[in-house]
Amino acid sequence: MKQTWLALQFPHLALDLLNRGNARPRDLPLAVSDGDARRPALLDANPAARRLGVRAGMPVSAARGLAGALQVSDRDPSLEARALDRLAAWSYQYSSAVSVLAERHTLLLESGGSERLLGDSAALAERLASELLALGYHARAGTGPTPEAAQLAARRGLQLPDRDALHGALRELPLEALLIEPEQRAALERMGFRHVREVLRLPRKALARRLGTAMVDYLDRLTGARPDPQRPWRLPEAFASGMDLPAEVSSSQALIFPLRRLVGELCGVLRGCDRGVQTLDFHFTLRRGEERLQLGLQQPGRDEQHLVQLLKERLERFRLPQPVRHVALRADEFIAFDAAPTGLFVDPGDPGSNPLEPLLERLRARLGEEAVTGLRGVEDHRPEYSWARRRLDEPAECRAMPHRPVWLFPRPQRCRIEDYRVLAGPERIESGWWDGGDCRRDYFVVRDREGSTLWAYREYKPRPGWYLHGLFG
Amino acid sequence: MPNALPRALQHPLLWQGSRRHDRIPTLPTGHARLDRTLPGGGWPLGALTELLVPRDGVGELSLLLPTLARVTREGGWAVLVDPPWTPYPPAIHGQGIDLERLVMVSTQDAKASLWACEQALRGVRGGVVLSWLRGRRHRAGFAHLRRLQLAARSGRKGAFLFRGPEAAGQSTPAALRLHLEAGERDLHLTLLKCRGTHQGVRVRLHRAHGAPCPAPEAAGRRSAASARPDSHPPGRPSDGLSEGSSGRHSGTRSGKASTQPDTRGPVPPAGHA
Numbered sequence: 001m002k003q004t005w006l007a008l009q010f011p012h013l014a015l016d017l018l019n020r021g022n023a024r025p026r027d028l029p030l031a032v033s034d035g036d037a038r039r040p041a042l043l044d045a046n047p048a049a050r051r052l053g054v055r056a057g058m059p060v061s062a063a064r065g066l067a068g069a070l071q072v073s074d075r076d077p078s079l080e081a082r083a084l085d086r087l088a089a090w091s092y093q094y095s096s097a098v099s100v101l102a103e104r105h106t107l108l109l110e111s112g113g114s115e116r117l118l119g120d121s122a123a124l125a126e127r128l129a130s131e132l133l134a135l136g137y138h139a140r141a142g143t144g145p146t147p148e149a150a151q152l153a154a155r156r157g158l159q160l161p162d163r164d165a166l167h168g169a170l171r172e173l174p175l176e177a178l179l180i181e182p183e184q185r186a187a188l189e190r191m192g193f194r195h196v197r198e199v200l201r202l203p204r205k206a207l208a209r210r211l212g213t214a215m216v217d218y219l220d221r222l223t224g225a226r227p228d229p230q231r232p233w234r235l236p237e238a239f240a241s242g243m244d245l246p247a248e249v250s251s252s253q254a255l256i257f258p259l260r261r262l263v264g265e266l267c268g269v270l271r272g273c274d275r276g277v278q279t280l281d282f283h284f285t286l287r288r289g290e291e292r293l294q295l296g297l298q299q300p301g302r303d304e305q306h307l308v309q310l311l312k313e314r315l316e317r318f319r320l321p322q323p324v325r326h327v328a329l330r331a332d333e334f335i336a337f338d339a340a341p342t343g344l345f346v347d348p349g350d351p352g353s354n355p356l357e358p359l360l361e362r363l364r365a366r367l368g369e370e371a372v373t374g375l376r377g378v379e380d381h382r383p384e385y386s387w388a389r390r391r392l393d394e395p396a397e398c399r400a401m402p403h404r405p406v407w408l409f410p411r412p413q414r415c416r417i418e419d420y421r422v423l424a425g426p427e428r429i430e431s432g433w434w435d436g437g438d439c440r441r442d443y444f445v446v447r448d449r450e451g452s453t454l455w456a457y458r459e460y461k462p463r464p465g466w467y468l469h470g471l472f473g
Numbered sequence: 474m475p476n477a478l479p480r481a482l483q484h485p486l487l488w489q490g491s492r493r494h495d496r497i498p499t500l501p502t503g504h505a506r507l508d509r510t511l512p513g514g515g516w517p518l519g520a521l522t523e524l525l526v527p528r529d530g531v532g533e534l535s536l537l538l539p540t541l542a543r544v545t546r547e548g549g550w551a552v553l554v555d556p557p558w559t560p561y562p563p564a565i566h567g568q569g570i571d572l573e574r575l576v577m578v579s580t581q582d583a584k585a586s587l588w589a590c591e592q593a594l595r596g597v598r599g600g601v602v603l604s605w606l607r608g609r610r611h612r613a614g615f616a617h618l619r620r621l622q623l624a625a626r627s628g629r630k631g632a633f634l635f636r637g638p639e640a641a642g643q644s645t646p647a648a649l650r651l652h653l654e655a656g657e658r659d660l661h662l663t664l665l666k667c668r669g670t671h672q673g674v675r676v677r678l679h680r681a682h683g684a685p686c687p688a689p690e691a692a693g694r695r696s697a698a699s700a701r702p703d704s705h706p707p708g709r710p711s712d713g714l715s716e717g718s719s720g721r722h723s724g725t726r727s728g729k730a731s732t733q734p735d736t737r738g739p740v741p742p743a744g745h746a
Contacts (some may be wrong), residue, residue: 450655456580
């Protein structure tokens with residue numbers, strides 16, 4: 001099998017982690033600093049900041065002078081490492097072998113094996129880059145016949161499907177294209193080399209003597225002269241991701257933008273791991289305090305649209321006491337997942353393929369758990385005690401009393417029987433002495449002056465009088 | 474697109490004069506007289522049906538019970554959004570409804586109620602949704618109804634909206650709009666709007682408990698003798714609507730008469746004090 005590698009390099013990872021919760025990346029200037037204690041300098045700046053003249057490499061103080069509204073945050077390497085781990089899990093949906101090159105902010109996917117399934121690697125590279133952009137990550141994607149070739153291709157925006165393409169490219173590329181230490185490149189330049197092809201023509205022994213074996217080793221791995229095994233990366237069993245909201249969000253509806261990205265990331269990871277989740281825990285850090293929101297599913301799922309829909313409906317009745325500064329999503333338990341067949345060979349008229357659960361989840365998410373119920377019967381002669389609401393997963397046993405009225409009033413209303421005509425009756429109901437609800441009633445079908453048919457009763461005990469109890473609707 | 478025109482003509486909102494009614498997907502109403510009158514022989518599927526009810530307790534829910542019974546027995550879902558009271562389970566189960574397939578949804582305000590109705594219409598395919606858009610809190614405008622109509626179509630549902638009589642003045646995207654009126658013995662249905670047939674057609678269905686009984690005092694005295702809780706006099710129709718096939722009403726007309734526009738006014742409620 002032809003091996004093809006796909007490299008995803010994240011040139012702005014530190015900034016992306018800061019900026020992806022920013023709903024207005026064009027208006028709100030943001031920058032990341034290297035966190036140097038004495039003389040911090042900027043690593044990266046978003047488009048809004050760059051428009052104000054802020055550039056990477058600038059001292060933080062100078063950048064602040066240029067743009068008063070600039071928000072500067074220190075980079076956090078541990079956040080970046082965790083993000084790469086999530087993105088590696090996310091990429092598993094497109095490859096069966098993923099490795100993480102943390103220092104280079106790069107993911108490496110073996111893509112040759114999935115070509116038949118997913119189309120050629122170049123098209124896959126493009127698709128991955130655009131899907132990642134939707135999640136808020138800028139990625140450069142490139143393909144090549146060796147891991148190093150793919151990484152070089154990603155940085156130069158190339159697609160090198162085979163060795164011929166690689167060698168063709170290496171004939172043209174300047175020295176800067178090589179992923180080598182700056183000192184090594186400087187040394188080569190001092191020797192008068194400008195192009196990769198000149199270095200490749202050098203005798204290996206001489207090169208190793210002058211620049212060290214690492215240099216030779218790199219070139220061999222690049223061209224495929226030496227194998228380059230990658231350390232496989234282990235799939236996660238839980239998910240946690242979060243993002244700062246550079247512009248505080250005070251309406252729960254505006255939270256959809258950042259939360260959609262988190263959910264999208266989670267769903268990608270779940271597809272990668274072939275797992276589903278049943279509980280999603282959202283955590284909002286407020287200006288003061290915090291809020292939580294838990295989204296439960298009837299069955300394990302990973303359908304992004306469905307989850308976002310549920311979330312939207314939950315947020316409709318979610319009140320934020322304070323503006324939100326940070327949002328986070330955790331899913332602690334990945335559950336084996338039976339992917340439902342999507343569309344193919346499914347008869348839409350078959351109730352089995354047409355489950356009620358998604359609808360129930362949507363209704364409950366917005367209206368609350370108690371708003372959606374079923375009905376059942378209860379063994380009791382007194383009509384008001386002879387029924388109950390049930391959860392929809394409980395059985396619905398019930399006696400059949402077809403002559404009774406279809407509407408029952410929540411509690412009997414006193415009435416003057418003179419206002420009604422009796423159409424049928426009586427039906428004697430006498431019961432309840434054993435549980436303290438001792439009563440004796442005669443029920444009649446009555447008609448009022450406007451033509452409605454009602455169910456009335458005369459109670460002998462405990463509260464003698466006439467009452468209306470239902471309506472023959 | 475060569476096949477655009479035939480496809481466009483399949484649009485459920487488009488009624489062609491030449492098209493036979495039997496191509497409209499419908500649900501039998503369970504009332505033979507009504508089935509004979511309605512195009513396609515039943516309640517329209519994938520479209521709204523509005524029931525304008527001036528008063529509760531005239532048989533408005535009973536009108537739909539045969540349909541609900543059939544749908545739930547066949548495994549479909551019946552969703553009731555904001556009914557005014559609790560449907561009494563022994564009674565509706567007694568009318569053949571499978572309670573396992575009945576879902577009640579209650580909401581707090583008009584907006585949520587319309588939303589829930591739309592979700593229920595879109596949510597599962599098939600089945601029926603009954604929604605009570607009544608009272609002052611429900612000022613469902615044309616745009617709202619249009620959304621519901623589209624939702625009903627996408628879910629291929631029977632969709633029934635109970636509304637007050639004042640809605641008669643409002644234009645509607647519904648396929649069928651019926652006005653319900655209680656007579657002494659009959660329920661009078663007037664087709665205010667109906668795709669594929671003339672508007673103004675009237676249909677009468679027998680009401681249950683149509684015949685007056687002895688006065689309460691007399692009945693009350695007699696009651697001491699009968700103490701069976703669930704008994705009801707034999708031969709009495711159930712509290713649903715019974716088919717108007719007895720000679721008393723249909724005898725005055727020919728067999729086809731019920732599908733003709735009724736030129737007479739509604740039967741005035743029988744005078745009682």
